[in-house]
Amino acid sequence: MSLPKVISQDTYDEVVLENVTDFDKTLAEAIDETVQEFEAQGVLLSNIIKNVSLSDNQDAIVHPILNALEELRLVNSSSDSPALEQVSAPITTFRKECELSLCHRVMAAKKGAYDVLIRLINKSRNNVEVLCPLLQSMVALTDGNPDILTVEGMQVMQELAESYKSNYSCDAMEYLARWCLLSNLKHEVNRQALFAIQLPHSLVGSLHQVDPVQHKTRVLTTLKAIKSFTLDDDIRTEFGKAHDNCRHVVEEEKLIKVSLDIIKASVKSGSGLVAGEALSTLSSVCVRAEYCRQATDLGALDVINSILLNFLDSAVLTKQSMALIATLAGDDNVKYQVMKSATPFLITKAFDKHQLNVGVCGACCTAISMLVLRQPKNGAAMLECGAAASMLQAMKQHPKQKQLQKMGCLGVRNICCRSSENAALLRELQADDVVLTALKTHGADIKDMANGALRDLGVDVTLVEQWHGTGHELEQGD
Numbered sequence: 218m219s220l221p222k223v224i225s226q227d228t229y230d231e232v233v234l235e236n237v238t239d240f241d242k243t244l245a246e247a248i249d250e251t252v253q254e255f256e257a258q259g260v261l262l263s264n265i266i267k268n269v270s271l272s273d274n275q276d277a278i279v280h281p282i283l284n285a286l287e288e289l290r291l292v293n294s295s296s297d298s299p300a301l302e303q304v305s306a307p308i309t310t311f312r313k314e315c316e317l318s319l320c321h322r323v324m325a326a327k328k329g330a331y332d333v334l335i336r337l338i339n340k341s342r343n344n345v346e347v348l349c350p351l352l353q354s355m356v357a358l359t360d361g362n363p364d365i366l367t368v369e370g371m372q373v374m375q376e377l378a379e380s381y382k383s384n385y386s387c388d389a390m391e392y393l394a395r396w397c398l399l400s401n402l403k404h405e406v407n408r409q410a411l412f413a414i415q416l417p418h419s420l421v422g423s424l425h426q427v428d429p430v431q432h433k434t435r436v437l438t439t440l441k442a443i444k445s446f447t448l449d450d451d452i453r454t455e456f457g458k459a460h461d462n463c464r465h466v467v468e469e470e471k472l473i474k475v476s477l478d479i480i481k482a483s484v485k486s487g488s489g490l491v492a493g494e495a496l497s498t499l500s501s502v503c504v505r506a507e508y509c510r511q512a513t514d515l516g517a518l519d520v521i522n523s524i525l526l527n528f529l530d531s532a533v534l535t536k537q538s539m540a541l542i543a544t545l546a547g548d549d550n551v552k553y554q555v556m557k558s559a560t561p562f563l564i565t566k567a568f569d570k571h572q573l574n575v576g577v578c579g580a581c582c583t584a585i586s587m588l589v590l591r592q593p594k595n596g597a598a599m600l601e602c603g604a605a606a607s608m609l610q611a612m613k614q615h616p617k618q619k620q621l622q623k624m625g626c627l628g629v630r631n632i633c634c635r636s637s638e639n640a641a642l643l644r645e646l647q648a649d650d651v652v653l654t655a656l657k658t659h660g661a662d663i664k665d666m667a668n669g670a671l672r673d674l675g676v677d678v679t680l681v682e683q684w685h686g687t688g689h690e691l692e693q694g695d
Contacts, residue, residue: 221261226324229255229265230278237271244271266320282314282325289333298340301347308350315357322362330358331365338373342380345387352377352392359396363404371407374400375414382423390423391435394442401445405454408446412462417446421470429483429491436479436491440498443472447501463502472502473512480520489531492524496537500544509548517545518558525563532574535567539580546587555588556595561602568607575618578611582624589631596632596639605632605643612651619662622655626666633673640674649674 229251236247248267255262272279288307292299311330315322334355341347359365374393381389397416401408420443429436443466449457466472476499483492499517503509521538528534542560545551555561564581571577585608589596599605605628612625629648633640643649649671656667671678 222259223261223264224255226265226320229262229267230269233269234271234276234278237275244269264320264323266318266324280314280324281310282321283328285310285314286325286328286330286333289337290329293333293336293340298344299337299347301344304337304347304350308354312350312354312357315354315360319361322358322360325358326362326365331355331367331370334358335367335370335373338377342377345389348377349388349392352389352396356392356395356399359399361399363400363402363407366400366404366407368410371410371414371416374411375416375419378416378419378423382419385427385432385435388435391438394420394423394435394439398438398442398445401442401448403450403452405449405451405457408448408451408462409458412446412458412465417443417462417466418470421466421472421475424475424479427479429479429495430486430488433488433491437494440476440479440491440494444498444501447504460504463504463508467502467508467511473499473508473517474515476502477512477515477517477520480524484520484524484527489528489534492528493531493533493537496524496534496541500537500541503541503544503547506548509545509551513545513548513551513554517541518551518554518560522559522563525560525567529563529566529570532571532577535571536574536577536580539564539567539577539584542584543580543587546584546590549591552588552590552592552595556592556598561588561598561604564599565602565604565607568604568611572607572611572614575615575621578615579618579621579624582608582611582621582628586624586628586631589628591631591635593634593636593639596634596636599632600639600642605629605648606646609646609648609651612655616654616658619659622659623663623666626652626655626663626670630666630670630673633670637675644674649676 232251232254233244233247236242236250237244240247242250248269252262252267266280269278269280271277285307289304289311292303292307311325315325334351338348338351338355341351374396377389378393381387381393384390397411397420401411420439423439424436427436446462446466447459449459451457476495479495480492480499483489483495499512503512521541524534524538542555546555564584567577568581585599585604589599596605608625608628612622615621629643629652633643652667652670652674655663656671668678668680672680
């Protein structure tokens with residue numbers, strides 16, 4: 218298959234202008250004609266700004282983002298720190314244009330916008346009124362375009378974060394965290410480089426003594442930026458360092474305690490959005506059994522149960538709480554503590570309250586499957602409190618949701634595995650019919666989970682042996 222044809226923005230602008238000047242078309246007509254012409258030739262226009270403007274004398278195509286960039290370049294030509302009145306109008310126009318589309322951001326970056334902004338930010342380090350709009354524009358330029366980040370930019374980001382991490386009177390730290398977040402997404406090279414200069418230290422430090430209600434947006438953005446260091450989302454990199462990054466922020470930066478403090482303060486003040494993000498952050502960094510135990514020792518289970526008791530109406534908080542339960546249940550000692558508490562009954566209540574919410578039901582199924590894994594007594598407790606029945610009801614309620622069906626099958630399998638008593642009780646609840654329906658609906662996508670559940674329920678299934686150990690023999694070395 219041949220690659221699609223592409224053109225430059227200049228070529229597109231020239232054809233639009235030609236249709237206006239040579240064929241006496243209106244600008245709208247010229248744009249439509251140009252788009253149709255290129256599409257007929259098989260040209261891909263996804264990288265092109267189609268809705269362009271004409272200059273006042275109708276003899277040139279103009280782009281407001283480039284005009285604003287030229288004004289900023291003139292301001293930057295001076296060695297003095299820029300004044301707010303010098304940059305206010307052009308930086309506002311530049312930011313708004315960047316927010317329109319990725320095409321605008323890419324074109325601006327190609328014209329040198331990144332270098333201009335970095336120099337202006339460097340000159341305005343101590344002038345918050347100018348610095349914040351510049352950082353806001355850098356965030357807009359970086360969105361979906363992380364390749365523009367340079368070593369100089371990383372150093373500027375780190376130095377400013379260290380300077381403003383304890384400053385709660387301006388939004389500089391919020392914009393820095395957002396810049397970091399957008400630079401990290403799907404870009405392992407940036408992630409490792411920013412980690413190497415200890416940016417997570419400044420980000421976590423900025424959350425100390427912060428009021429999650431008064432500075433809600435700042436806390437949310439900072440938590441997301443920290444969490445971006447734990448991602449492994451860059452398909453260009455074979456192996457990331459997400460696990461090492463988790464280890465650092467937990468052991469060196471004490472992120473588990475910081476996150477729990479934020480959750481407690483947020484719950485106390487009723488800020489569910491911040492509490493949900495902090496729960497998600499905590500789930501993302503508890504990647505070892507000892508971290509699960511540490512979080513539990515610091516009161517994570519009490520916090521989760523408090524949220525489920527007082528904020529059960531919130532689907533977001535309930536879902537994130539279930540996700541954290543599933544994460545913490547990776548340690549068998551934590552499973553024991555969870556089952557000793559009121560959590561199993563709260564899982565049942567969560568199912569009942571949010572039976573129509575796919576996300577919450579899926580998270581509850583995952584939590585159950587983790588809590589009963591290798592623990593027949595826990596499976597019996599889930600049957601006794603009604604959580605297993607609620608899980609089967611959720612599977613019936615959402616038959617088309619593949620992920621929920623998969624985790625439901627896993628939950629059934631883990632409950633009855635190693636326990637004929639649990640299997641008999643599940644058969645009384647017609648679990649086998651529910652699993653067979655899921656298998657019929659989703660087929661190969663959930664085949665392994667469903668067949669495993671049916672086997673442990675005592676249903677006759679045909680398990681296909683994938684490899685028989687036959688074939689070519691390995692050559693023996695000398």
